[in-house]
Amino acid sequence: MEQYVKRFKEKNKPEYDREAGENTVNPFRDAQFALARATFVKQERTELFDAAYADILTELFKAWLTSAPHEVKTREYLYSCAMALGTVKSQLINYEKYGKNAAFMNNLKGQDVAEDDNDQN
Numbered sequence: 001m002e003q004y005v006k007r008f009k010e011k012n013k014p015e016y017d018r019e020a021g022e023n024t025v026n027p028f029r030d031a032q033f034a035l036a037r038a039t040f041v042k043q044e045r046t047e048l049f050d051a052a053y054a055d056i057l058t059e060l061f062k063a064w065l066t067s068a069p070h071e072v073k074t075r076e077y078l079y080s081c082a083m084a085l086g087t088v089k090s091q092l093i094n095y096e097k098y099g100k101n102a103a104f105m106n107n108l109k110g111q112d113v114a115e116d117d118n119d120q121n
Contacts, residue, residue, distance in 0.1 A: 001040060008036055054090055057082060 064078045 004036065004040065008033060016035060040042070049092070053085065060085075 060082045064075055067074045067078070069110050
């Protein structure tokens with residue numbers, strides 16, 4: 001990450017105002033820096049979770065393969081664990097994807113509730 005930050009700072013140096021004798025604040029530069037950092041963090045998080053999910057699913061599959069065919073409860077438990085892991089992953093993706101719209105979605109929920117109350121009257 002440091003190499004990216006260093007290169008980004010070299011490329012986008014703050015402007016020097018000769019009249020004021022100081023560096024001027026550049027909000028566009030700060031926004032670009034925040035966006036670059038967020039993109040890097042999202043990529044790292046995605047790689048981390050994908051590796052973790054793959055490892056867990058591999059272990060569950062190995063345990064399922066080593067179980068005997070007549071161990072139905074064990075096999076069903078391992079299958080349900082794998083399905084639960086998939087549900088957790090999809091829920092985390094939904095939170096990441098729709099988390100930025102939480103205020104908007106809560107506002108819509110309030111309107112839907114008010115409309116439902118009017119329909120019942």
